[in-house]
Amino acid sequence: MALLSIAAVCALLSSGTRNGARKILLLPSAVSVTTFVAKMAFDLLCDISPASRGWKIRAKIARMWDYTGTADDLPPIHVDLVLIDEKGNAMYAEIPGVEADKFRPLLQESKVYTFSKFLILPSKPAYKPFPNKYMIKLTPWTNVEQVNEVPADFPSHVFNLVQFSYLSLRVGMQEYFTDVIGMIIGVSKLAYVRMASKTSDTPKRVIALRDLANCEVKLVLWGEHAPDFDADAVHSVGQDNAVVGIFVDTLMKAYNNEETLSGGSACKWYLNEDIPEINQFFDSLGDSAPKIQWISTGAESFGSSQRPARLEHKSVADLKKIDPWEAAGAGFSCTVTIAKLSPSQSWWFSSCSRCHRAATAYGSSYKCSSGCSSVTAIPKYRLCLIGTDGTNSAEFVLFGRVAQQVVGRPVMNLIKFQGRSDNIPKEIAAVVSQKFTFAVSVTERSLMHRNISFQVNGIETFFGRQGSIPQPRE
Numbered sequence: 001m002a003l004l005s006i007a008a009v010c011a012l013l014s015s016g017t018r019n020g021a022r023k024i025l026l027l028p029s030a031v032s033v034t035t036f037v038a039k040m041a042f043d044l045l046c047d048i049s050p051a052s053r054g055w056k057i058r059a060k061i062a063r064m065w066d067y068t069g070t071a072d073d074l075p076p077i078h079v080d081l082v083l084i085d086e087k088g089n090a091m092y093a094e095i096p097g098v099e100a101d102k103f104r105p106l107l108q109e110s111k112v113y114t115f116s117k118f119l120i121l122p123s124k125p126a127y128k129p130f131p132n133k134y135m136i137k138l139t140p141w142t143n144v145e146q147v148n149e150v151p152a153d154f155p156s157h158v159f160n161l162v163q164f165s166y167l168s169l170r171v172g173m174q175e176y177f178t179d180v181i182g183m184i185i186g187v188s189k190l191a192y193v194r195m196a197s198k199t200s201d202t203p204k205r206v207i208a209l210r211d212l213a214n215c216e217v218k219l220v221l222w223g224e225h226a227p228d229f230d231a232d233a234v235h236s237v238g239q240d241n242a243v244v245g246i247f248v249d250t251l252m253k254a255y256n257n258e259e260t261l262s263g264g265s266a267c268k269w270y271l272n273e274d275i276p277e278i279n280q281f282f283d284s285l286g287d288s289a290p291k292i293q294w295i296s297t298g299a300e301s302f303g304s305s306q307r308p309a310r311l312e313h314k315s316v317a318d319l320k321k322i323d324p325w326e327a328a329g330a331g332f333s334c335t336v337t338i339a340k341l342s343p344s345q346s347w348w349f350s351s352c353s354r355c356h357r358a359a360t361a362y363g364s365s366y367k368c369s370s371g372c373s374s375v376t377a378i379p380k381y382r383l384c385l386i387g388t389d390g391t392n393s394a395e396f397v398l399f400g401r402v403a404q405q406v407v408g409r410p411v412m413n414l415i416k417f418q419g420r421s422d423n424i425p426k427e428i429a430a431v432v433s434q435k436f437t438f439a440v441s442v443t444e445r446s447l448m449h450r451n452i453s454f455q456v457n458g459i460e461t462f463f464g465r466q467g468s469i470p471q472p473r474e
Helices: 097-106 164-170 231-237 276-284 400-407 411-418 444-448
Strands: 011-018 021-027 056-067 078-084 090-096 112-116 119-122 134-137 143-146 178-188 191-193 202-210 216-222 244-255 258-263 268-271 293-295 332-341 348-352 359-362 365-368 377-388 393-399 434-442 453-465
Touching: 056 244, 078 097, 090 097, 097 143, 164 178, 164 216, 164 244, 164 258, 178 216, 178 231, 178 276, 202 244, 202 293, 244 276, 332 393, 332 453, 348 359, 348 365, 348 411, 377 400, 377 411, 393 400, 400 411, 400 453, 434 444, 444 453
Parallel strands: 090 134, 178 293, 216 258, 393 453
Antiparallel strands: 011 021, 056 078, 056 112, 078 090, 112 143, 119 134, 178 202, 178 244, 191 202, 202 216, 244 258, 244 268, 332 377, 332 434, 348 377, 359 365, 377 393, 434 453
């Protein structure tokens, strides 16, 4: 979870002046600790592997968050942890959703625990906090005990900071989260936008950051994290003092040709804390820092109002009369009921982590079909659905997040239980008989085939499950 509200529970304490830039600490109340007396040996996180199941570790929970997919108000699919041991080694851990009620009340960020009877698995392929080979998965039999006496020098934080100048290279990258450090130069008021995948408004807040090389980037906080960030307190402190923050577990995305960091449920921030990286940033600041400004949320760029409402609406029969060479780049809307899944296409594929084209396994790495230099790939949805409106039927192809909006679950969750791409999960089979208005364009494949198919670029309307499926007229 993010830091608690600055205005409500954080003490604003002056820690002196560094090169003219006065640092104001935005910290929770201090927690006293006592010296830990080791009574038994524990395994270090860097040493554990699937070779044994008898590991016992002692680690601090550096970060913890619930992953609920696209719906914030549902029980967690899994609870995610970042663990750090006494030597500073870190590892990602996961609590299955069915065990969340058991372990969630026992665990708290910044506390130290011993863990035993857990599984060591290969690290998941996407949304990793750092490049570890293995991850921990708790089981119903896992033992967890809090350590009450902790040494004062037990590490508390772990970051994998990325320079602003390299962020463009991470646009669309899903393999790893992105951590950054920067001086806050602007904050927005809280805004609410209606996303296509939501039935209610989603809170949103924008933060502008600047690094020591004067590069700037905007970070967009979504969901519950948007109101958690106390922009009024940060703006007030920022009128006279610099506010330096580390923001972790974000993703670099592109919206309307603007590249921004995106902070969802995994995102956490540290503002003016007594952390070496923040102290070094202050040491490098000049004599003064710019006042923090109020900036626009840019809400109009993210809401469903930007969905192509002006697209020409066509029946399926009319769509199939289109010349794909003349319609290349054009968009249309079409209302269809899903009649069946395309039997010849798998529902997921390995996507190049850089250009998002299909990639094939090549030894221990991957080879991108477009010829780019990336050697990594992540699973991505490719749903091929046959839709009809009674006038005709056609194939509609949904990729990535558009497909996730329809299915309602991340692709990794389905792969975990289904494995092979020719096994159809019940969540995907349930799409049949549901009715949508899609924003579509002609697929590139249609340029070479007489049977035209359409890529779904967005979902304008979801009508729900239908009692019957229209039968195309001959």
